[in-house]
Amino acid sequence: MSNIEMKEKVILEAKNLEAWFGDFQAVKGINVSYGEKTINAIIGPSGCGKSTYLRCLNRIHEEIEGTKVHGEVLLEGKNIYDKKIDVVDVRKRIGMVFQKPNPFPSMSILDNVVIGLRLQGITKRSTLMETAESCLKKAALWEEVKDKLNSLGTSLSGGQQQRLCIARALAINPPVLLMDEPTSALDPIATAKIEELMNEIKRDYTVIIVTHNMQQAARISDYTSFFVYGKMIEHGLSSDIFTNPKEKQTEDYISGRFG
Amino acid sequence: MKLNYRLIRKIKNQLFMLVIFLSAALVLIPLFLVIKYVFQEGASSLSLSFFTELPKPVGEVGGGMMHAILGTMYIVLLGALIAVPIGITCGIYLCEFSKSKLSKTLKLTVDLMSGIPSIVIGIFAYLMVVVPLKSFSALAGGVALSIIMLPIIIKTSEEILKLVPNHIREAGLALGLPRWKVILFIILKGSISNLLTGIILAISRAAGETAPLLFTAFGNMYLSFDLKKPMATLPVQIYTYAISPFKDWQRQAWAGAFVLMVLILTMNLFARFLLNKIKDKKGF
Numbered sequence: 001m002s003n004i005e006m007k008e009k010v011i012l013e014a015k016n017l018e019a020w021f022g023d024f025q026a027v028k029g030i031n032v033s034y035g036e037k038t039i040n041a042i043i044g045p046s047g048c049g050k051s052t053y054l055r056c057l058n059r060i061h062e063e064i065e066g067t068k069v070h071g072e073v074l075l076e077g078k079n080i081y082d083k084k085i086d087v088v089d090v091r092k093r094i095g096m097v098f099q100k101p102n103p104f105p106s107m108s109i110l111d112n113v114v115i116g117l118r119l120q121g122i123t124k125r126s127t128l129m130e131t132a133e134s135c136l137k138k139a140a141l142w143e144e145v146k147d148k149l150n151s152l153g154t155s156l157s158g159g160q161q162q163r164l165c166i167a168r169a170l171a172i173n174p175p176v177l178l179m180d181e182p183t184s185a186l187d188p189i190a191t192a193k194i195e196e197l198m199n200e201i202k203r204d205y206t207v208i209i210v211t212h213n214m215q216q217a218a219r220i221s222d223y224t225s226f227f228v229y230g231k232m233i234e235h236g237l238s239s240d241i242f243t244n245p246k247e248k249q250t251e252d253y254i255s256g257r258f259g
Numbered sequence: 260m261k262l263n264y265r266l267i268r269k270i271k272n273q274l275f276m277l278v279i280f281l282s283a284a285l286v287l288i289p290l291f292l293v294i295k296y297v298f299q300e301g302a303s304s305l306s307l308s309f310f311t312e313l314p315k316p317v318g319e320v321g322g323g324m325m326h327a328i329l330g331t332m333y334i335v336l337l338g339a340l341i342a343v344p345i346g347i348t349c350g351i352y353l354c355e356f357s358k359s360k361l362s363k364t365l366k367l368t369v370d371l372m373s374g375i376p377s378i379v380i381g382i383f384a385y386l387m388v389v390v391p392l393k394s395f396s397a398l399a400g401g402v403a404l405s406i407i408m409l410p411i412i413i414k415t416s417e418e419i420l421k422l423v424p425n426h427i428r429e430a431g432l433a434l435g436l437p438r439w440k441v442i443l444f445i446i447l448k449g450s451i452s453n454l455l456t457g458i459i460l461a462i463s464r465a466a467g468e469t470a471p472l473l474f475t476a477f478g479n480m481y482l483s484f485d486l487k488k489p490m491a492t493l494p495v496q497i498y499t500y501a502i503s504p505f506k507d508w509q510r511q512a513w514a515g516a517f518v519l520m521v522l523i524l525t526m527n528l529f530a531r532f533l534l535n536k537i538k539d540k541k542g543f
Contacts, residue, residue, distance in 0.1 A: 060433055065358055092435030102426045105449045116434035119444055165430070172434060 006223075008035025011206050012057065012094075012176055017071035019049070019056050021064070026052040028230040029071075034176075034223070039198060039207045041217035041238065044227035045253070050210045051099075053227070054178050057208065058094040059087050075176070092120075095169035099181040101161035103153030103168070109145050112153040112164055116172040131171050139167035140197040159190025163197065170201065177201070179209040183216065195220050214254055218242045226250045294520070301517020304510040309518075314480045320507050324515050326482040327496035330397070331519075333484065334476055334492055335466045337401030342408035343458055349409075350416025351442060365413075373410035380406045381471035389475060397483075397490040400476025407468055408461040415457025419450050456530045463526035467519060469494035493519045 012034040019027035026049040034040050042050045055061040056069050059080060072079045080090040103112045111118075113135055114128040122128065132149070136142040141163040145156070153164055162182055169177060179198075183191040198207060198220055211217050217224050218238060225235040226249070234241060234250045245251045308323045315322035349365060356362050384403035389395055423446050431441035447454070472478075477489040478496060493515055500512035 058433060060429055063429060063432060088435050088437050090435075091433055096430075096433035098426055098430060098433075100426055102424075102430045104427065104430070104445050105423075106451075107445075107449070115445070116436065119434075119436050119440050168430075168434070174435075 006033065006035045008038055010034065011036040011076060012208070013072075013074040014053075014057070015072040015074065017053065017056055017069070017073060019052050019061055019069045020067060021052075022066045026230050027056065030232050032225060032232060032235050034206055034208060036175075036206055037202060037204070038222040039202050039209065039220055041221035041224045042208065042210045042227060043212075043214055043217050043224060043253075046212075048227040049230035050227045051180050053230075054180055054208065054210050057176075057178055058091050058096050060091070060096065062087075092172055093174050094176045094178060095172065095174035097162070097165050097169050097177065097179045097182045100185055101158055101165055103156070103161050103164050105152075105154055107153055108150045109153050109156070109164060110149040113167050113171050116168065120172070132167075135167040135170045136164075138170055138197065138201055139163040140193055140200070141167060157190075159186045159193060162186060162190070162194060166194070166197065166201075170205070174205070176206045176208065179207060181210050181212060184212055191216070214242070226253065228253075297513070297516050297520055300513040301515075301520075304514040305517060306514075309511065309514050313482060317505060322511070324491075324493065324496055324511065324518075326479070327491040327493045327515065328518065329482070329484075330476070330491040331466060331493040334397055334400040334472070334490060335404060335462055337397065337486075338404030338408055338465055339458065339462055341401060341405035342412055342461065345405075346409050346412025346461075347416045347447075347454060349413045350420060351447070353413065353417040354420040355438075355442060369410045369413050372406070373414070376470075377407060377468050378470040378473075381474055384471060384475045392487065394487060395475065395477035395489040396487045397476055398486050400472050400490065400492065403471035403475045404465040404468060407465045407471060411461035411464060412457055415460065416454055419453040419457060420446060422453070423450060452533055452536070456533045459526050459530040459533070463523045463530070466526070467494060467523050469498055473498075493522075 010033045014030045014032050017027060017030040018025060028049075030053060042054065044050050052061060057073055059069075061067055061069060069081065072081060074080075075090070075093060078085070080087075080094075103109075104115060107115065110132055113132045117128060117131060133142060133146075136145060141160060144160060145164075153161065156164060162185075166177075166182070183194050186194070195216065198209075201207065209217075209221070221238045223236065224238040224241040226233045226241065226245075226247070228249060234245060234247045236246070240246075241250065242254060245254065306323075308321060309325075310323060310328065311325055312321065312323035313326055314324070349369075353362055353365060353369075381403055384399050384406065388399035388402050392399070427449070428441060428446065431445045432438065436445075472492050472495050476492055476495065478491045478499060479489045480491070483490055497512045497515040497519065500508040500515065503509065
């Protein structure tokens with residue numbers, strides 16, 4: 001169902017990944033590989049386990065009480081669920097942007113971007129300033145905030161806040177960036193800005209994005225996976241999935257007959 | 260008939276309004292009377308020397324309560340020094356590990372603690388500090404007041420930290436930060452002014468307590484900053500002066516009551532002001 005030919009080098013791979021909330025199994029046996037510097041979309045109806053699946057990829061799912069995860073996630077060949085691996089190191093290499101913009105309260109725009117580095121012990125001002133500038137530029141926010149870096153992050157508009165969160169995630173320079181419906185709380189203009197910047201950051205990062213918006217998936221992603229009830233129904237090149245899906249369920253979903 | 264029915268309904272409505280209004284007034288009246296009376300009696304007995312002088316020997320007119328004012332500050336600060344770190348860490352524990360067994364026990368203990376009569380806390384501090392050290396002391400007073408403050412600080416800091424939405428925690432964790440750094444540098448830092456409000460409320464509550472200080476800090480008639488010696492405090496000084504037979508002392512007790520009340524009201528109002536400012540800012 002999912003093993004397709006890929007020209008890129010594999011960076012992240014899920015093997016028999018399963019996840020539970022208590023007794024409820026939300027993710028069922030996912031096998032998939034993600035190529036380096038690609039944008040991968042995950043689509044599917046609400047409650048199909050796509051967010052939970054995404055949250056397993058940086059081990060944030062386990063932060064909720066009563067949850068468990070089985071299977072493997074290989075980052076550059078190493079299982080991040082290995083007992084010898086420190087979860088903190090995993091999350092430094094796999095960043096995340098959440099559905100709701102969540103800049104840290106009572107922190108300036110600048111502090112929001114560099115807090116990750118600063119708390120990792122990097123305190124040199126010039127390094128922090130350089131990182132902040134380059135990340136805010138990548139997140140297409142620099143021009144709008146360069147004159148007010150010291151105002152509160154929460155004082156920005158929703159779309160700007162979300163781009164600030166992207167800059168914050170990029171600041172620790174993770175090779176993989178997970179995005180959990182990053183534009184669902186934003187208006188079309190803010191959404192367009194984020195889609196635009198995703199095309200830019202694709203040059204340096206691998207992006208896995210959960211989205212409710214199929215047009216968005218078709219517009220920005222190289223590969224698309226379709227989830228239903230915790231299972232991956234189909235995975236392939238986005239151009240194939242949206243024009244010529246192999247599975248009946250996928251076709252029904254993208255043509256709007258179900259979901 | 261129809262009109263009559265309407266009239267009865269109207270009267271019932273009015274009656275109910277009246278009852279609500281009266282109960283609200285009933286609460287406000289004693290409060291205002293207390294404030295008015297203390298202001299009247301206290302402000303007239305107040306003078307600069309009250310703040311700058313020590314008590315005069317019995318029979319001599321004048322003197323002040325400088326030692327008690329400073330003593331109250333000293334002991335309350337000492338209590339806060341003990342209670343704030345413990346209280347905030349307990350609050351963090353209750354908020355971040357709310358499902359654990361220890362957490363549930365702690366929660367129950369805190370609820371019970373806030374219900375313990377303050378005189379009992381005084382006896383406890385007497386047994387734990389005064390008896391082993393063989394002397395009434397400022398330290399014992401500080402310990403007693405810290406026990407008064409603890410449940411308030413724990414409760415407020417737990418509530419305040421619970422206000423921080425979970426996605427803020429997750430955002431911190433997703434940056435590859437260890438949990439303790441997320442709690443300390445993101446959650447706690449973001450709530451610092453809220454926490455301060457809780458601390459001020461706890462301090463203002465403890466500052467007015469008399470019973471726990473009666474047989475811990477005990478009181479004296481001179482200026483002392485010795486941790487191991489008895490120390491005067493405003494509430495105890497007021498108590499001593501108020502039950503004395505000397506007119507001048509009784510007058511000073513009123514002045515002391517006035518100063519104590521203003522102190523506590525100011526702290527309370529300041530805490531409320533902080534709280535409102537936070538709400539306006541809508542950090543989260």
